[in-house]
Amino acid sequence: MPCERLTKRIIACLDVDAGRVVKGIQFEQLRDAGDPAEMARLHAEAGADEIVLLDITATSGGRKTLIDTVARTARQLFIPFTVGGGIRTLEDAAQVFDAGADKISINSAAIARPELISEIANRFGSQAVIVAVDGKRGENPPQAAEVYVAGGRTSTGREVLQWVREAEKRGAGEILLTSMDRDGTGIGFDCELTAAVSGEISIPVIASGGAGNAEHFVDVFSRGKADAALAASIFHFGTHAIADLKQTLLQAGIPMRWPC
């Protein structure tokens, strides 16, 4: 089946706290290193295929700030734009869509009340709903991976493979799979877990957690069968990082959008 022309996607993730990007991503021409709107635009220009803004604001007062941030970011962004973090209800999602997001990502709220997936999908379409799954398996096989919440601290007792099937059935358009074993390590994605999830469902899988170098991306697209890969810290090294990464992937035979 000729489907290899559909490219794999490189997704840049911005962690935002109270309206500011909290990881120091360095762009030479950046005037304000912490402004999500400017950072998103520069990532798009540098070749990112999508932008994810992950709100990690802990305070309740940060909600309005987020909506402002989303609106400012969306205004100058003409590639797909996802917002995640703190979306617990259909109303929360509607606010974020109204502000200009194309997709929302839900995690623990979907675990707590799986109906939320179909509620948002029914109103905004499945393509707008990403279910984020934090999986952890230690030394166990992928089939034993469990879904965690609260930043990997709390096990839900659910199996990852069962949960992604359910999320798909309820109307999720994509799965964002983060390996809690690999997150922040820089030693590479969990390709076995990603491949297992990808084989379980027919919706696209975005791999996250563990990216340290370009070879890790080659791996997760080939061995891991990922449709997209998300990272923040790999893009910290400046504007050429995404272009270099895409060149490496193209040379390895992975279809990429290039030139952007």
Added chain:
Amino acid sequence: MIAIVDYGAGNISSVKKALEHLGATAEVTSDPQVIAGTEKLVVPGVGHFNRCLPLNRQLRLPLLDSFSSGKPFLGICVGMQWLFEGSTESPETSGAGLFPGECDRFPAGIKCPHVGWNQIDVRKDSRLLRGIESGAFVYYTHSYRAPVGDDTIASTEYGGVFSAAIERDNVFGVQFHPEKSGATGLKILENFCAL
């Protein structure tokens, strides 16, 4: 003024944003009178084909009039699919029937929906794709696709070949999302604005 037809099919603010970025005046509306009086029409849409029902009811006359009046019309995603005879996604919902054939689902055995950046093959000269070459990347998110026909100006390969863009006289359609397709998408919208 460009009227963006709001018929309850998902999030359409990004289309307005992109048109305004290009300097156009755009208004989101579901008012048949506004639709009848506007210079140009955009029918966006994501989601299920059955959401097209309002297009077949209260909005049908002004939309059909626009086709015959020569007013530039752009259907995006489901808005383009509606220009065909119908879709197997919702057999009880008819399309406008302006373009022949029926939309159907991607075959089993490949990932569905088709999500992400894919290339277009430009098939003939067109006003909508002026300045766009074969191989350009555009952003897709859909599970159903329209057949290739005489009015197909660009096609894309995924589980076979489908219509990426169609054009006949003043009526245009794109299956991808130009408002989310970076510089390529903005160029296409600019072409539409300039008609």
